[in-house]
Structures are given as C-alpha cells and as structure tokens.
Amino acid sequence: MDCLLGLDLGTTNIKVLAVTPDTWEIIAQSSIPLPTLSPQPGYMEQDPEVVWKGVEEALTEVSIHVRRKKHTINRVCVSGAMHSLLAVDKHGKPLMNALLWSDNRAEEKAAELHAQSASLGRGIYEHTGTPIHPMIPLCKLAWFKEQQPELLQQTAKFISLKEYVWWKMTGQYQVDYSIATATGLFDVKSRSWYQPALDFAGVKASQLSDLKETTYTVPYEPGEEIKIGLPAGVKLTIGASDGCLANLGAGCIGPGITTITIGTSGAVRRTVNEPLRDPHGRLFCYYLDERADGDSGAKKPYYVFGGPTNNGANVLQWVAEKLTQQETEDVVKQAERIALGADGLLFLPYLHGERAPLWDASARGAYLNVDYQHTRAHFIRAALEGVMFNLLSIEEMVTKQTGPAKEIYANGGFAKSDSWVQMMADIFGVPVRLNESNESTAMGAILLASDTESPLERLADEVLFGETFKPDAERHKAYQQVYKRWKEAVNLVE
Template structure:
C-alpha cells in the first residue's frame, strides 16, 4: 500500500457472523471478509453461542482481511468495533467463561420480565436506563440466573457481553462502552454510570461490571499472540466503538431527527438520532448512546429477514432467497386478503411480548405460495411500520428513510417499505452500515473527537418513491393487523402455558 494511505479496520461482531471491513479515510471500502458461526438452541427458548469460537473468528477475520487486501501492519491507522447488543457471559476470577454467551434472542427469562412489568418496577428501571424490559435485557437475564442457576451466579466474579469478552482476551482489560452499556438495563442515561437501583435489583456489585468508557475510548497494548495472528502491530490503536444499531445510523448518514434508519437483517430495527436522551412514557422504545451528545431512539423487532428465509425454506425448497423474493411482486398489496403475524421468535417492539406466535390469517383454498410469501414479507414491514408509528407518537416524523441490512438488496422489499410508510426510502451504495459506522467513529476518535462527528461523502444509491394508491391500502390494513394481534395475544400466551403442561406430562 502507498505510504500516504491509512486504513481503518472495522470489526462488526454480529449474531450469526463477524465481518471485517478495510475502509480508507474517504469512506471507501477497500476490502472485506466475513465468517459465520452457529447459534445454539439446546432447550426451547435458549439462544447461546460459544464466546471462544467468536474470539477465534474475530482473529481470523482480521487476518484474512489483511492477507486478501495485501495490507501491511503500518497501513492500519486503527481498528474499531461494532457489536450486537444484549449478550451476557458470566466469568470467573481468571476471566474464563462460566456460561456460553447468552444472546439477545434468548427467551428464558420471560417470567422475570413479566414480573418486573407487572409490579411497576420495570417501567421505573426503563425511565432511568432507556432499555425496555424484555428477556433480551442483561438485567432480566441476571435475575433469571440468580433465581434459576444460583451456583453459577454466585460463582461469577464478572458479568460481561461478547465484545467485552473479546477485548479482555485481546488486551487484558474489562471495559464497556456507553453504547453497549445503555442496552444492558443497568446504565443510568443521565449520570452515565451504573445505576444503583438496577444493580440492587440484579443483586450484583459495581466491581463485577466492566469499567465504563465513552465510545471513542482508545486502547493500546494488543497481546503479542493476537497481534501476530491478525498481522497487526502490538501498538496498533483500537477504538472501543459502539453497538451495531447506533453505528448503522452513522454509517448511512441517518444522524438528523427527521431521517429514520431501517435495518433488516436476521432481526430488524427502526432508529433516529437525537441530541439528548428521549424516553417513551410507556417504555416501548429504546434510547441508546452514540457519543456524548448524540443518542439513538427506536425499536427493534425479533422477526426480520429470518421470517422470509423460514417461509422460503418451507414453500420453495431448493431455491435461494434471492430467487424467491421477486415472486411476491406479482401479488397485489394485502396479499389477496391474507395477513401474517410474523412473530416466530416472540417479539420486542412494538409489542414486547415473549409469548407472541406466528399466525397466518385469512387463508383459503384459493391462496398460493406467492400469496403466503407476500403476506410474510408484509408482516415484517407491518412490524416496522408499527414501530415508526410509536416514534411518531413521541414526536418523531420521518421525511426520508435510509435502508440497510440484507433486505435492502431486494427491490420488491424496499418498494413495499416505501409504500407502507408513505415516505421515500433511500438505499446507499453500500449496505455495510454498522461496519462503516464503526470506521467513521474510529477515525473521529483518532482525530481527537474535535468538532461534529465525521460525515463522509453524500450518499448515492437507489431511491424508492411511495406509490400513493398502495400506501392507502396499507393505511387501512395496519389498524386491522394491530387489532388482530390484540385479539390473539392472550390465546398466544395460553398456548405457551399449554405447551409447558404438555411437555411436563410427556
């Protein structure tokens, strides 16, 4: 590489894979590499991963990126992290894991979440921390661990997430950035410190949690073994970075209050950037930190592109998802009277219901596979639209949506989103939003965090304008869709309880 070119490496630790990007100081992606890993579900409701497998993947991802791109250690300006939220790992005194990494998708603590919501404690915690009460929350996971696995809980010396585990393996320090911390349910948004009442609720001590640092924190002192494995110098600066959701906003330039970001990968989310912590009075929207003067408000759905993959596998065996999705384009809006509640993994926003189930409603002999596919895709976007409606109720109003994640590569899905929301949807040339956001944050940190957060060149890419007629159809269908969930939520809960009873009798 040229002596004048310096590169930021972004490490994006996701739910199903880790991806690394090499990004120059103008925001151009010079190379990428990704490696997948499994999500283990040994018991219904559990969703775990091996943290040491993910650590090895991080090392190999960087090493392969360096080799593929022909980059030298001296070419690297810094390395910056992005990471998925809400994971929990219990560590012993030597930093070894006592548990797998319990991911955001884990539902085992549903009873504890319900109890917190029922007695009002949950809303009180939310109004200090900005993390909705749900089994995803590390706070709720900790309460479950104390009640159901006390031998592990009381043996633990530290409680961390997957990024903190990896950073500790690389540098021998336990730190957590404000962004990841603000998704734990244990971090006070106003004081930027661990929340005393939340820690008391979890029965943990501050010294058992990582030291808090801003998202621009610079770390040096990479271990020799890790440096040699990755092809980096031991003095390469690392920037602690942030969570993938807030970085996705940054990566696609959604840093104004009237520009919403919609990301749909395995799961999905809607987010907008604000200048101060903003909370929903009912506790249905998250508020997470980006930098000291920028916060991201929004809601996440459990059921994103995984729903399309699920129905594609069952209806179109042997075909790729890229082959299948265009088939929905031949079906009119509303899927010929078919509605699908795509709640296959329980649900976070807008319902916050761990017992939620999938429902295909209105099915007749006349319906086809394409109708069911269209209904499933629309169901995912009804969830997204309902989250946008919550944000509007709290004062947000989008003039434009910027799309990222795997769904943004589908023209039919992007057009459906524009039609549902009634606003233009812009898809940047690169949908690697979280990685690009991590690279931007890394460069900003290296430049001393002076001035406004860096914004790279104006976004190009496709723009999808809403179809007025289709928007009117979806405006009529959305209230019916939401009412359908309201009518079925109690039977959804009852069938969960019935299944538990049946399992006990077997």
C-alpha cells in the same frame, strides 16, 4: 497510506472492514461465520472461544491484505451485538457459554418486572432506556440468581462478548456507554451502574466492567498468546453497539431521517440528542456518543431511539423453506403477481416471539381471513406485507416522540429485492434511500474513530448511497386501509 479498520462482532458473523479515510474506499474485508448453540428450547448460546478465534482469523486475514496493498493500519474500532452475557473467573476463563440476545430463559423474570415489580420495572426503564425483556442482561442475571446462585458467587466479572474480545486485546475489563445502555443496568443520566437494577440482578458494581466513552482509545500491546496480525502501537477504540453504529454508518444523524435495517431480524431507529422514553416502555434509547456542537461548542449527546423486531428476512426464509420449499428469489417473484393487500389475507409475522412493538416473547404468528380463493402466492404476499406493517407500527411509535420521517435510509439483506424495497416506500409513504454498502455497522465504527472531535453530522456526510425508491401515492393510500385492518388484528396499544 494509513487505513482504518472496523471490527464488527455480530451474532452470525465476525466482520472486519478496512477503509482509507481520504477516499473511503474499501481495500480489504473478511467475514467469519459463527455457530449458535441451542441446548434446549429457548436457550441461545455461543462459545466465547469460538468467537475469539473468529476475531483472530478475520483480523489476521484483513491485516495480510492491507500489508500487501502497502497500507498501514492506524486504528481499529469495535462494534458489538447487544445483550449478550458471559461469566468469567478471576483469570478471565469463561464459566459458561455466552447467552445471546435471542436467549429467552429469563422470560419469567421479565414478566415479574411487568407485573409484581412493575414500579421497579418502570423505574429501570426510565433510568436506563432499555425495554424490559428476557433478552437483556438484567433479566438473565436475575434468572441466574434464582436458578444458579453458585454461579454468581464464582464469577469475577459478568461481561458481554464484546467486553470479552476487548479484554483479550487489551487485558482490561472495560465497557463503552453504548453497550452498557443495552444491559438494563446503566443509568444514562448519571453514567454509572444503577443500584436498584443491580440489586434485582443480584450483582455488585465490582463484578461489572469499568465504564468508558465510546471514543476511548488505547495503544495495542501484543501479548504472546494474541495473534491478530496487528503491529504494536495501533490505536484501539472501544466503539459502540451495533445498532447505534449502524445508524452512523447509514448516515442517519439529522432530523426527519429514519434508518430501517432488515436482516434476519430488523430495527427502526432515529438519532436524537436527548434520552427519549416511550410512555409504554416499548422503545429503546441507547447512547452513541457525545461531541462538541459545531455552533455553540457545548457538549452535544447523541442517542439512538427506536425499536427492534425479531421478525425480518427470517419470515421470508420460513416462507421459502417451510411453506413453499422454494428459493427466496422465486418466492418474491410469486408475491409480485398478487395485488397489494393479498385479497384480504393478513399475516401477523410473530414467528420468533417479538420485541417491538409487543415485547412479548410468547407472541406467535397467524394468518387471518383465509378463504378458498387464496393461493400460495397470496400467503407469500401477505407475509412480506406483514413484516412491513410491523415495522410501520414501530415507526409510528418513534414518530410520536421525534416527528414524522421525511426519508428512510434502508439497508440489510432485504435491500437486494427491489420489489420488497418498493413495498416499503409504498407502505410508509416516503422515499426509501439505499446505502451503497450493506456493511453499515462496520462503516459506522470506522466513521466514529476516524474523527473523535467533529460533530457526527459531519461524519455522516461521508456516507455513500445507491438507488432511491419513491412511493406511489395511490398505492400508499390503498395500503393505509390494509394497514388499519392489520393493526386492529394485532390490537396495538395507542
């Protein structure tokens, strides 16, 4: 029996999921952790060879399990984390470690596009849908142009870690439209590299990969040095970015549905059919796919619109490890004993700078209204609420462009805590529906490749769900008052 593989190139793990397309049963999976290097403050890197070895190990492990169960791998589709940047020479040899999304060394170049070159920054956002921030390759390249111009001259290609893995597997420098939209260099409307952005970055289009649709597929041809356990002829589908595929894998395709993922960081996302823009440049709009509409037959594009936060479950981890020196499960139980609103205590959860809603890498967290009555449990409760309020502020920006949410599809590590999920339902005021599997990104890759013709709405119908948490009307009303005070403290732009 045939099976499909989703290869998820994450920042913290390489994951592979094998699924049978008739029952959607997971028959094998693997997860290989990846180390992150921080040679100095603000620098976040990964060794591309370590990433590739993780891919080899994960694919080989799953391939062995698939063969033992008498299945045959038909296709592999690739998901990749966004915003990484790697320079390679003409032989494909890395000239540096890959910079990750969390690398902030280009903070001054992002600030330049917000200030001295603000009109250029606005134009780049309008054309690309990528908010201006140190994380994006556009700003990183501009930093190299200024700080290490010799690197630009030595580099044959500037690519992401996903493109590096794809080159290892296919021998081709190719990038899908979805990863490309996250670079700040790609014009969504013309589907080509955007020259004003290239000029600011100091690179030529010839130094970037060839652009491809997310369903672009080639047969696998094993090389002598490539040991990934796949037989010759397996279809390799280039896939999309992790955030976009997470939306598909969560089943979030129709109107009125928001996906919220809270892992280490978090994201609020909607799937839309036009390239939307936030008037203040705070929300991303990344390309997912284009399919024939089921009714008219006309081409119908799919974009993922929303905002990412740097501060998700890592805030809970900080509270547990640094503030209380306790296990996270015990910390959450303490928060449950405190009334909503934490008796006036507010927390601004910006421990790692912030992307949406602030897009300020220098932002920092704070407790406000601290008084003598507040206990350790109050500080925990306020921290958990602060994460949710920040996500709600992003959701409010999204709904201004897309309309109110009727339901939230939620996934990520936070979903293991019933009380935190219920807090989300009460704060947002809509039902929160959990995905059965937390591997929504790899599942999204599998769904994308399982049928390259049907509308994504039909593919989303295959997604399985677990428990639904309904909001309490009285608690929601009370939270609205607390949220108003929190929002005033953050001083968010309307």
